[in-house]
Amino acid sequence: MVKLTVDNKPVEIEEGATILAAAAKAGVTIPTLCYNEELSPAGACRVCVVEIACTPKSITVTSCNYPVAEGMVVLTKSENAIKARKLAVEMLMAQHPHSDKIAKLAQTLSMGEPRFSVNSEECILCRLCVRTCQEVVGAGAITFVAQGLERENREAAVVWNQDKCIACGSCAYICPTQAVTLNDNQGTRTICTPSTKMEFKLKACTKCGNHYAPEKQLEYMARTSHLPIEKFDLCPDCRD
Amino acid sequence: MNEVMFSSWGGTIVDNRSGRSTPATEIKVPSAVAGKDVAAFISWDGLVISDNNVDVVALANAYMAEAAHLACGECSMGYKGTHVISEILTRITNGQGKPEDIDFLVELSDSIQKNVKCDFCANTVIPLRDALKNFRTAFDTAAASKEAALKLDYIKKVTAPCQEACPIHQDIPGYLELIRNRRNTEALEVIRRTNCLPRVTGRTCVAFCEKNCVRKDIDTPLSIRALKRVPADLGIIKPLNSDKISKKDKVAIIGAGPAGLSAAQYLSIKGYQVYLFDEQETAGGMTFSGIPAYRLPRNVLSGEVDVIASQGTQVRLNTRIRHVEELRGKYKAVLVASGAHQSRDNGIDNWNKDYDGLMEGVEFLHAVSSGKPVAPKQKILVVGGGNTAIDCARTALRIGCKEVTVVYRRSRHEMPARDEEVKAAVEEGVKFLFLAVPVKIQSQNGKVVGAECIRMELGEQDASGRRKPVPVKGSEFVFAADMVLPAIGETPDLTFLPQGKQAKVEVTSWNSIKADENGITNIPWLFAAGDCASGPATVVEAMASGHKAAESMDLYLNKNKIARPESEAVDSAFHDVGLSRSRRGPKPAVEARAYPHEMNAEDRVKNFEEVEECFNVQVASREADRCLRCYRVMLIVTRQG
Numbered sequence: 001m002v003k004l005t006v007d008n009k010p011v012e013i014e015e016g017a018t019i020l021a022a023a024a025k026a027g028v029t030i031p032t033l034c035y036n037e038e039l040s041p042a043g044a045c046r047v048c049v050v051e052i053a054c055t056p057k058s059i060t061v062t063s064c065n066y067p068v069a070e071g072m073v074v075l076t077k078s079e080n081a082i083k084a085r086k087l088a089v090e091m092l093m094a095q096h097p098h099s100d101k102i103a104k105l106a107q108t109l110s111m112g113e114p115r116f117s118v119n120s121e122e123c124i125l126c127r128l129c130v131r132t133c134q135e136v137v138g139a140g141a142i143t144f145v146a147q148g149l150e151r152e153n154r155e156a157a158v159v160w161n162q163d164k165c166i167a168c169g170s171c172a173y174i175c176p177t178q179a180v181t182l183n184d185n186q187g188t189r190t191i192c193t194p195s196t197k198m199e200f201k202l203k204a205c206t207k208c209g210n211h212y213a214p215e216k217q218l219e220y221m222a223r224t225s226h227l228p229i230e231k232f233d234l235c236p237d238c239r240d
Numbered sequence: 241m242n243e244v245m246f247s248s249w250g251g252t253i254v255d256n257r258s259g260r261s262t263p264a265t266e267i268k269v270p271s272a273v274a275g276k277d278v279a280a281f282i283s284w285d286g287l288v289i290s291d292n293n294v295d296v297v298a299l300a301n302a303y304m305a306e307a308a309h310l311a312c313g314e315c316s317m318g319y320k321g322t323h324v325i326s327e328i329l330t331r332i333t334n335g336q337g338k339p340e341d342i343d344f345l346v347e348l349s350d351s352i353q354k355n356v357k358c359d360f361c362a363n364t365v366i367p368l369r370d371a372l373k374n375f376r377t378a379f380d381t382a383a384a385s386k387e388a389a390l391k392l393d394y395i396k397k398v399t400a401p402c403q404e405a406c407p408i409h410q411d412i413p414g415y416l417e418l419i420r421n422r423r424n425t426e427a428l429e430v431i432r433r434t435n436c437l438p439r440v441t442g443r444t445c446v447a448f449c450e451k452n453c454v455r456k457d458i459d460t461p462l463s464i465r466a467l468k469r470v471p472a473d474l475g476i477i478k479p480l481n482s483d484k485i486s487k488k489d490k491v492a493i494i495g496a497g498p499a500g501l502s503a504a505q506y507l508s509i510k511g512y513q514v515y516l517f518d519e520q521e522t523a524g525g526m527t528f529s530g531i532p533a534y535r536l537p538r539n540v541l542s543g544e545v546d547v548i549a550s551q552g553t554q555v556r557l558n559t560r561i562r563h564v565e566e567l568r569g570k571y572k573a574v575l576v577a578s579g580a581h582q583s584r585d586n587g588i589d590n591w592n593k594d595y596d597g598l599m600e601g602v603e604f605l606h607a608v609s610s611g612k613p614v615a616p617k618q619k620i621l622v623v624g625g626g627n628t629a630i631d632c633a634r635t636a637l638r639i640g641c642k643e644v645t646v647v648y649r650r651s652r653h654e655m656p657a658r659d660e661e662v663k664a665a666v667e668e669g670v671k672f673l674f675l676a677v678p679v680k681i682q683s684q685n686g687k688v689v690g691a692e693c694i695r696m697e698l699g700e701q702d703a704s705g706r707r708k709p710v711p712v713k714g715s716e717f718v719f720a721a722d723m724v725l726p727a728i729g730e731t732p733d734l735t736f737l738p739q740g741k742q743a744k745v746e747v748t749s750w751n752s753i754k755a756d757e758n759g760i761t762n763i764p765w766l767f768a769a770g771d772c773a774s775g776p777a778t779v780v781e782a783m784a785s786g787h788k789a790a791e792s793m794d795l796y797l798n799k800n801k802i803a804r805p806e807s808e809a810v811d812s813a814f815h816d817v818g819l820s821r822s823r824r825g826p827k828p829a830v831e832a833r834a835y836p837h838e839m840n841a842e843d844r845v846k847n848f849e850e851v852e853e854c855f856n857v858q859v860a861s862r863e864a865d866r867c868l869r870c871y872r873v874m875l876i877v878t879r880q881g
Contacts, residue, residue, distance in 0.1 A: 043357045046317045059827065060354045066829050084355040087348070091320050115344060116328075118320055125313050134422075144421045146312035156313025 004072040019063035019074055020048060030063050030076050031085070031105055033092070033176060034126035039135055041065035044126045046088040047105065050074050051081040060084050086111060094118040099177040122179035123158055123194045129171035129180060130158055139220065141165035160193050167191065167200035167214035187211045205235035212236070248286035248370035250822075255374070270813040273395055274806070276878035283874040284363040285822065286370050291879055296375045297382040298392045299877060300368055301329035306396055307364040307873050312417060318361030321352045325368070337383035345379075346372050359454065359823055359868035395876045397814045402464065402870070404819045405452035407784035408434045408502075412449055412464060413869045419467055420864035422857055428475030431468060436505040436548055437498060437527075437783065439540045442469030443852065444531055446658055446778045454821045454870045460833040462866050466852070469836075470860040477547055482509035489797050490515065492571040494561050494736075497525020498779045499770025499786035500577035501548055506790035508552040512797070515571065516553050519560035522610070525579045526771065527779055529606035530628060532635045533848040538609075561736050564766065573765050573793045576753060577786055580771035581606075582733050586623070586726040588691070589680035597688030598681065601632045601727025608635050616640035617723040621691055623647055623678055624727040625655040630662060632725050633670045637845045641723070644670050649677040649696050649709040664851065667841040673719070675709065681724060690720045732772040738763065750775050758804045759789025767793055814874055823870070834863040 001012050004022060011026035018041065023030050034045040041064040048063045053073040060080055075081055086109055092102050094114040099122075125144070133142040141164035145157050160171075167189050172182035183190045189200045202211035203218055212235035222229045247254040249267050269281045269288050279291035282303045289296065308322040325348055328341050349365040349372065356362050372379060382389065402412040411430050418427035431438045445465050453461035489512055493500045496518035508514045522528050523545040527536065549555050561567060567574050583600035592598065597617060599607075601624065607614050620641050622632045625648035633644045646665070648655060651674045655662060666672075675698070678691035695715035698707035732752055737745045746754040746762045752775050755761045755768040769789035770782040777785075791805045837853040838844075844851050855863065 042314075044315050046315055046355050046357075049355050061829070062355075062357075080354075084351055087351040088317055088355060091316055091324075094324075095316070095320060116324055118324060124316060125319065126316075140422065143423060144313070145423070146314065146417050146421060156311075156319060 002068045002070050002072075004068050004070070004074060006074045007076055013068055015068075017068050019050060019052075019061070019066050019068055019072075022068050023050075023063060023074065023076060028076055031108060032064060033101065033105065034128055035064045036128060036131075036174070039128070039131040042127050042131065045092065045124070047085060047092075049081060049084045049088060050076045051078045082109070085109065090114045091118070092124055095124050096122055096177045101176045122177050124177055124179075125156055125158065126176060127158065128174045128176065132170045132174045137166070137168055137170050138224070139164055139166050139168070142171060157195060158193070160191075160196055160198065162196070162198050165191070165198060165200075166217045166220040167198075168217045168220075184211065189214050203232070205238055206233045207238040208235060210235055210237075243290055245289050245292060246374065247288040248367070248374065249288050250285055253374070269817055270876060273813040273876055273878060274809050278876055279879040280877040281874070282367045282371075283817065284366060284872045287367040293880075294877055295389055295392065296371055296378050297329070298333050298389045299394075299875070300371045301326070301333045301389075302392050302394055303873065303875050304329055304364075304368060306398075306875065307361075310398065310871050310873060311361055311364075312358075312869060315357035315361075317352060318356035318358070321348055321356070322361055322364065325349065325352075325365075332379075332382050333389040335386045335388040337385070339380070339383055341383045342372065342376070342379045358828075359870050363823060363870070364873065392877060395810060395878070397811065397874045398871055399814070399819060399874075400870045400872060401452045401454055401819055401821050402449035404815075405448040407448065407778075407781045408787060410434055410449070410468075413867055413871055415471065416462070416464070416467060416864040416867040417869065419470055419860050420867070422861055424471040424475040424857070425478070426475075427471035429478060431471060432477075432480060434787070435783065436502050437544050437779070438468060438472035439544055440498070440527055440536060441465070441780060441783075442472040443536050443540070443850075444527070445780050448780070452821065454823060454868050455866060457821055457823075458828060459830045463834055463836070463855075463863055466836045466855060467860055467864055469854050470857065473854050474857070480505075480509050480551065482551070483511040486511040487513075487797070489513065489572040490570060491573050491575070491793060491797070492517065492567045493575045493577060494518075494564070495525055495577035495579055495770065495772070496520075496523035496545070496555060496557070497577060497579050497770060497782060498527060499579075499782040499789075500525070500575065501545065502783040502786035503575050503577065503769060503790035503793070504553040505548050505551060506787055507793065508548075510790075510794055512794075514553045515556060517556045517559045517561055519558070521558050523555060523557060525577075526581070529581070529609050530602060530631065532605065532609065532631050532638075534634070534638065534844065534851050535631075537850050564737055568765065572797055573767065575759070575786075575789055575793060576737070576766065576768045576772055577770040577782075577789075578732065578736075578772045579782075580730040580732040580752070580776050582731050583726065584729040584731050586728055588623075588678055588724075588726065590683065591681055592683070595681065595683050595686055595688050597721075597723040599723070599725055601628050601725045602730055604632055604725050605635060608639060614639055616642075618642045619721045620644045620723045620725065621647055621678065621719055621721040622725045622727060624729075625650060625657060626727065626729070627657045627661060628730075629727040630657045630665050630670075632727050634665055634668060634845075636723075636725070637668055637670065638848055645673055645719070645721075646670060647673040647676050647678060647693065647719070649675065650698065650706065651675055654698075654706045664838070664841075668845045669841070676717075677709070677711075678719070678724065678726075679716070682718065688722055688724055690718050691724055693717055693719050730771070730776050732775075734772070738766070755789075756804075757785075757788060758792045758808070759785065760792055760802055760804075764796065764802055767796075813876070817874065819872060821870075823868075828868065831866050833866070834859055 006023045006026040006028045009026040013022045030048050032048045043062045043065045050063045095118045130142045134140050141161045169182040172180045181192045187202045191198045200214045203215045218232040280294040281288045304326045308326040311319045311322045313319040349369050352365045415427040415430040447465040449464050450461040493516045504514045504516045524541045620636045636644045675696045676693045678693045680692040682690040695712040696709035699710040702708040753768040753773045755773040759767040759769045767789045769785040
């Protein structure tokens with residue numbers, strides 16, 4: 001176990017835990033955006049930034065992925081931490097002024113309008129969808145293309161592989177800025193991402209005829225559960 | 241740089257603007273590029289100005305625009321932050337600045353340094369912050385001005401400490417980034433741009449990059465070599481972009497080792513008709529005969545050669561060139577990359593090749609590699625401390641030899657063999673005898689029965705920087721052995737080279753071809769690369785040498801010039817910068833390094849199956865995530881007129 005303080009509150013937590021987990025244990029709330037407890041941390045949005053008091057100079061780190069250490073002094077509301085957090089949120093606001101989640105974050109930090117604008121798609125590159133698809137769904141259909149040396153694509157982006165996509169819609173569900181949307185209509189599911197529009201057939205229940213799930217998702221479930229595809233002929237309502 | 245007006249390089253401020261003169265001899269930045277004086281230099285560790293006429297705001301703008309192109313997008317502060325800075329600076333230099341811009345730039349660059357995910361953006365803003373702090377008036381004036389600044393001409397270079405250490409300058413942060421994002425096919429494309437043997441190097445490279453990885457100063461370097469193997473094994477090979485115009489000139493390359501293969505790939509994508517000759521029945525040179533199959537499976541190597549051949553190189557095996565002049569009529573230029581395969585004189589008394597149990601190390605490895613029968617013995621003594629010695633020892637165990645000892649004249653600390661190789665050998669049961677050297681073979685009835693050895697002690701440092709071993713008088717002892725394998729170094733066979741009075745190839749005192757680092761010899765049409773020019777070196781160094789020689793050949797054939805390529809003159813200017821591992825960004829959390837799984841020692845000594853496994857995609861992605869992306873963008877402005 002490791003002993004540390006978060007905003008002067010002593011807390012004890014297992015080695016390897018993150019500062020964010022320690023803060024939660026100490027009853028201190030740190031605002032987050034790209035964090036989800038079911039997923040590996042990305043450190044993308046920089047909102048959960050905190051200050052660690054140490055000599056000769058304190059450092060600022062993201063609490064979602066920085067591990068605790070014995071005797072660590074964590075300050076979540078220090079001037080440095082607040083300043084860094086506010087600028088991180090301002091950056092997100094400038095990119096995406098219409099997101100409720102971001103507006104709410106700005107409100108809790110009593111922030112006004114951003115001082116600048118950013119030409120940007122609605123995607124803020126938080127990669128919640130990438131991680132959900134890889135780590136929870138297991139399809140690995142979404143990947144991140146970083147901008148970098150000699151990349152043909154000069155903009156960083158999140159991209160979908162339609163062949164691997166099972167149309168489950170988790171990405172649309174998890175997206176904090178509605179950059180990914182899902183629409184079911186007349187036996188077709190449409191998933192719109194910042195770069196592509198994909199259409200998938202929905203399966204009709206052999207008994208009641210209702211379209212109840214994407215065919216690709218059912219095939220995926222049959223494959224991973226080693227059940228025959230016929231087991232998915234009926235919708236949940238018509239099953240015994 | 242002789243006269244420095246201002247410098248913040250390395251965090252030390254030298255300011256001579258008010259007329260004082262502080263010598264700036266310590267500033268390690270280029271003073272001239274391709275014959276032109278440097279007026280300004282800006283990079284990750286500060287900015288240096290030596291000319292009053294340099295527009296600092298325009299310089300900062302150009303630098304941040306280049307830097308923003310390299311921000312990866314992993315974190316919004318770094319990615320969007322650098323882009324916002326670049327946009328504001330561009331606006332200011334276009335005469336559309338606002339007075340409040342400058343304070344905002346200060347605040348934003350400060351926050352980027354403190355709150356980004358990796359090293360790139362955190363270090364990138366350092367010179368901008370130095371400029372804003374020390375040239376505040378210039379920035380304020382520019383922000384108030386309605387006039388656009390003059391366009392700035394500059395020379396750019398992007399590199400990283402790992403990339404600089406790599407002889408073939410692989411874009412390591414680039415392919416690690418793709419591995420992290422599970423885009424292995426694209427990662428393979430990045431690797432293949434400068435590396436024609438990704439699967440070979442992913443298994444056997446000595447990884448100079450890892451020795452210069454910035455993570456070294458935080459926890460442990462990344463497993464770069466093992467990571468490279470992931471795209472190499474799993475990525476899909478796509479044809480490389482080749483020059484549209486095919487050239488009629490035929491070129492010959494002697495030796496299908498890493499140097500020859502690398503040159504063949506470069507010249508064939510340049511459109512030449514490339515003929516690659518090798519006297520062996522298998523291509524690969526020393527990577528075939530010298531690296532045992534348990535480190536480099538045979539099908540892996542042949543697969544790599546097939547890929548190179550598919551790009552247009554004609555591979556002619558089982559073909560020994562007797563005299564290089566015989567190629568002259570048919571080929572416009574010839575590259576000698578024949579390696580170093582002859583064993584150096586081992587200096588052991590009573591050495592008689594006809595004795596049963598005596599064999600040179602490389603001959604032994606070659607025989608086993610080619611599937612020739614080599615009878616296992618009971619007690620083996622391998623002589624030497626390099627990778628060849630370790631390969632001999634581990635191979636001897638695998639053909640069924642009972643007890644294997646490596647004798648080395650220095651101590652463990654001075655051994656040139658790779659640490660992981662030595663560790664693996666110890667695990668497999670290889671014994672080591674340090675500070676001793678065999679001086680005489682003992683034989684009975686034409687068979688080896690032992691070696692008389694003498695103890696050594698370490699004396700003064702020699703030219704290689706290592707302490708020189710000195711024999712201890714009267715310390716002779718006999719080591720019983722029925723096989724002795726010296727692996728103390730190889731030397732090239734140069735008998736096929738022009739020896740006549742008119743055209744005689746110059747050789748060095750080491751019996752290697754005298755060629756400069758671009759493969760240029762004293763004969764215009766004859767180039768040399770790899771071990772036959774450098775003496776025994778590594779796979780990656782041979783590849784680098786082959787590539788450089790191929791560039792020189794292209795220049796000779798295309799422009800009839802014998803010179804070093806221009807791009808290299810610019811590159812070499814940046815070498816002086818001293819691309820150290822120094823960093824001023826925040827310290828990241830310690831993360832454990834991932835190592836690939838290995839077959840356990842008990843099982844692996846029984847056969848020649850590959851010992852090391854490939855990382856799986858998930859583990860590779862996590863390990864690649866430890867990369868700090870230490871790209872350094874460097875901009876040079878030269879003095880006008």
